[in-house]
Amino acid sequence: MPERAATVKRIFNLYARGGHTFKALRDLLYEEGHTFRQSQKRFHRSALACILNNRFYIGELHRHGQVYEGRYERLIAQDIFDQCQNILHGRNRRTRHQSSDRPLERRPKSGEVQTPRLVARSSIRSV
Secondary structure (H helix, E strand, O other), X not given: OHHHHHHHHHHHHHHHHOXXXXXXXXXXXXXXOOOOOOOOOOOXXXXXHHHHHOHXXXXXXXXXXXXXXXXXXXXXXXXXXXXXXXXXOOOOOOXXXXXXXXXXXXXXXXXXXXXXXXXXOOOOOOO
């Protein structure tokens, strides 16, 4: 199990840095030789989400709505776990810049009125 613990630590550390999507994280783990199971080599998105949300790795055990202190050593520090939770729940996302070539693709902000613009193009040339 030490190799599984190393994989879990690697997942948390990479994700806490930010900039990794689940797909990029999955591919990087595969390139480094970390596998999910023998039958399934690459991590699936849901498996990564389950690992990153699992409070067991910070020493907590949840049973029937109660929180118990785990008997095992913590694998992940609380601050790294919290950082991952912030990223997972969107509290650390950077805003996307509007693409200047497609201004109508962005959604209007609250209270903002967005009217559609029609552009007419013609293949007939005037002489």
